[in-house]
Amino acid sequence: ASGTAAGATCGQAQLEGPVRDIVINTNPSSPPLSLFILYELLKQQFRCFGSVHVHSSVENVPEGLCKCLGNGIRSDLRNRTDFQLAITLIWKDVKPSPQMMMSAAYQTPIHGESNVARYLGRILQPSYDSLDPVTATEIDTWVDMASTQVLLGNNKERAASLRSLNSRLGKHDWLVGSGLTLADIVMWSALHQTGQAAGVPANVKRWMVACNGQPAFQSALKLTQS
Amino acid sequence: MAATVSINPATPPIGVLLAVEHLKDSVPVQVQEGKNTGLKVNGDVTFTTVPSICRYLARLAPGKQLYGSNSLEATEVDHWLEFSAGRLGCPADFGDAVQYLNQVLGPRTFLIGHAATLADFAVWGALRSNNLWLNQLDRGKAPPHVTRWFRFLEEQPEFKAVAMALPAKPESSRSETRK
């Protein structure tokens, strides 16, 4: 069996066997909120094992962050290998943050919240990547904007992004298609992390309220309030 | 119906042109000159960035595996698309970005797997249009693994085809420096 096959973890059937452990290193100064939302969604589809560690490169990580991944452990599951998916979150002094590792032998560490989110979004069923090419690429385009214009952008780029968002959300309830997608999750996360959630224009505001009402957003929402 | 990509010939999106050339037998795409880079999909949707256009074209021909062969490889492609548009294009980060690329390419012929993907197209395209890089390469100052990878891709058919359509490199960087 070639090593890269282990990366082909899409779909419940392929997730059987030894636990697939996704390691995410991330800086405690900016928790990647989209990760917690996606984790909630993954828990609905897979037996997930979440664990949180603090790396020796950082100190004084707030307690809230150390307890941020609920396991949803069922009482009949005792071994890690009883789970289909593990997420090992490590608070660590990394730049750029976060970084994701699955396969120590073959892959290049994945950088950036947007790309970590894409990987988790490919494990979720149906994978966003398996949607039609236009929809999948529209999602990626919003995810790119969340990452490069909002999270990493300057004030001018952020303002421009908000205008695009507001215009889009004036005509649609969600960023892509007729329901919640990866695009909404990553954009929501980026707006919160850059402190823009409060002063958004009306259409964006309505969309944010809709996001806040989603059960999967609750744990992330709690982190923004702590 | 053939898709139409418009490009500005003064600042050609090399990564897109490489994808078009690579996929030309399975995805008919016309390239026309225009003011801005863009691919209009329908009345509502136009993709205007190199990563988005590349992604869309690759998804039209999944059998060509330009997006890798599994979820992890696909995400590695995303990682490099973002790298090519981000760190590599930022002059302040350029030196570190090339060193990072060099370290990654030590054990690799291609960035992902054993054939060219969007990752190679996008990163190569970003370097090819970067004068800092062309200058380093010309003076023999570019790190060895990136140099090897860059020159190897340059020899591949789709890269040769695209290079012919590009504005010439600055004169000094065309003569190969050999040790």
Next chain:
Amino acid sequence: NTIQKQFPSEPFRFLEPSLRLEFPEAVAMLREAGVEIGDEDDLSTPDEKLLGKLVKAKYDTDFFILDKFPLAVRPFYT
């Protein structure tokens, strides 16, 4: 349980709480790197060393606990 310790020349790196891997996960990591090993096989010294390097690459820790050996491998530890 056995405790795996590596000997780094750089500052010791570790996780709090410590990383715990189960034997089948270790076997899967080694197999992914191309090592041929059975589910119930004991780890040879070179395998243990390689596992240490793979764990370091994936988790960036010099210290981890390897748990849940199959009975056939370590009868004394149960």
Next chain:
Amino acid sequence: MAVGVEEEVKSLVNFLGLPAYKVTTHGDLKVPQLQTSNGRTLMGLATISKFLAKSSASNGAKLLGTSPEEHAEIAQWLEYRVTVVDRSVEKKDVQAMLKELNSYLLDKVYFLGFHLSLADLVIYHGLHPVMCQLNFYEKQQYQNVSRWFDQVQHYPGVQQHLPKVVFVRNSLYTSFDH
């Protein structure tokens, strides 16, 4: 070291899309001998490999290079195979060879630079038993050889009967290790 040389010639014949040839080995050195269709006998792996490549209309020309300089370079690596690779048996000879090849391959994807040639095929076969013996630390130490070998074994049609050698694609060992 010449064990399996008949299989090697066969896999080259397959790769080139040629009809089967009769191959035997000769003498203590197990020098391969090939009967051509017109009854001629050719001796020696380098000679036979070159003959086969030349006989293949479809693939041969690309594999033998396009200029006198490339012909000479390819022939030189065929000679290297029979004079150095096949004669490096002791550990220190193997290490010296790998060190030499590792520095040669730093700026190359294939032996001639950027396209596959007969040199790659013949040295791939010669080095296969050596690469099988290396541990992961040594594979990283000879990173350029490893990268070249992995690229060649993944080239369509090359691997054939030989088991795939596994290489990791990340540097697992720092310079402080070992």
Next chain:
Amino acid sequence: MKLLTDSGNQHALKAVIAANITGTELQIEEVDQASCSGQLPILELPSGKALFSANLTCRYLLGNKDADDFQVDEWLEWESSQLQPFLAPYLVTCIGQGKKDSALLAAVVPLLEHLDKALKDRQYIVGSSVTSADVVVWSALFPLYGDSSKLADELTRYSGIVDWFQNLSTHEAFKSAIATVTKGKGVSACKAGSTSSELS
């Protein structure tokens, strides 16, 4: 083109003879083997690349004057992979250091017999003119047969080799190559050369 070689290196003969035959200008630079990454001689090509095989250097320099024949390939391969492994130790010990070692001689004998048989009633190893097969094998045997006044009995009985060798030695290209490579000292220059380079 530039040929890097060290003093009295018999393998440099292969390149110099070929250059003489074709009238190629060859600039010879004497370097120290210890300072080189590959085995000398090394030919620097116009492209900047290098050939480190004396046999292929010879063939490259001969170019169109060489026969593109698989028999030539066979002889070059024979010289490098079969003759040299036995001839070189014999040259170092028996010719270079003047020791008697019958085992080393015995290993060379079948090879000489093979060549002798191939040369019966022939002027050249392959075809009817000089090819790189002649140049390469002749250069390999130069330390043995180069001094016709002192030929040992065990060598003179291969009359096919002796006649072929002496015939080629009268060619201008060969004569002037000996003068260039040995700086006029003849076989004795190769003794020193073979002891130092073959042992390394």
